[in-house]
Amino acid sequence: MPPLRDDYGTLLPVGGGDPIRLVKPELVIGRRPGCDVRLDFENVSGKHAYLTIINGIWHVRDGGSTNGTSVNGARLNSPHAIMPDDEVGFADHLFTIDYVPSGPEALLARHKVLDDDIIDERKRHSLMELAGLDTDTDRPARIVRPKTAPTTIERASADEVDFDDEVPEHFKSKTSPKPKKKNDDDDDDFLKLIEEEVVKPS
Incomplete structure (x- = not known):
């Protein structure tokens, strides 16, 4: 008792x-x-x-x-x-x-309460860190970097680029000269020459 x-x-x-x-x-x-x-x-x-x-x-x-x-x-x-x-x-x-509890059971119970408080505090800090809300200024800021390199590199389309340089000469298209239009007066002169040869006395 x-x-x-x-x-x-x-x-x-x-x-x-x-x-x-x-x-x-x-x-x-x-x-x-x-x-x-x-x-x-x-x-x-x-x-x-x-x-x-x-x-x-x-x-x-x-x-x-x-x-x-x-x-x-x-x-x-x-x-x-x-x-x-x-x-x-x-x-x-x-x-x-x-x-006021006393004895070994009380001591163990107080330690359990303290341990539970520490665990709860650590969980709270971990959740705040994950949410980006950790206000602990003693810790250095964490820099978030991508885990993998980007798989594609985007380039601007040709429609979006302003070309300042002129196109080199060897890339310019060479246009063929248009054929000269035949003159009707030259045909008339040729016919006259033939007629003169025909009617020319032998």
Whole structure:
């Protein structure tokens, strides 16, 4: 049995209500008048649950109640440790226990919370880096480079290019001279010459 102390913490109703001092390391929670912590509600069983300190940590165990006992919304089938930020429910009545955990389990629990916080912080930074929103100015800016070289190189079409140089002479097309048009007067002179030869006396 755990050693007796003057104060083991306080059971605080979630949403307001009178706090209940926990004066023993083992407590019976229920509706019966003889319970250590009496919850006079119709949906709370006579001996609804048990609170016990084990190695400096409060644990809760359901006592076979009709409407169940839960921790952080999960209904219990076996004893469960309760940390100060946990919500323990007897039927639908929610409480937290204000106390300072002690012992090896408390140390492990605090380390687990610290580790979870570190993991969450690393995840947050990683997500911010991926989104380009990392505000950590101590880190050098990352230069994003393409992983592969471009597969095509675009060139401007001939219609888009202004050619300033003249076309070389040897590329210029050489035009053939047009044939000279035959003159009708030359034909007339030739015919006259033939006539003169024909009529010329022998």
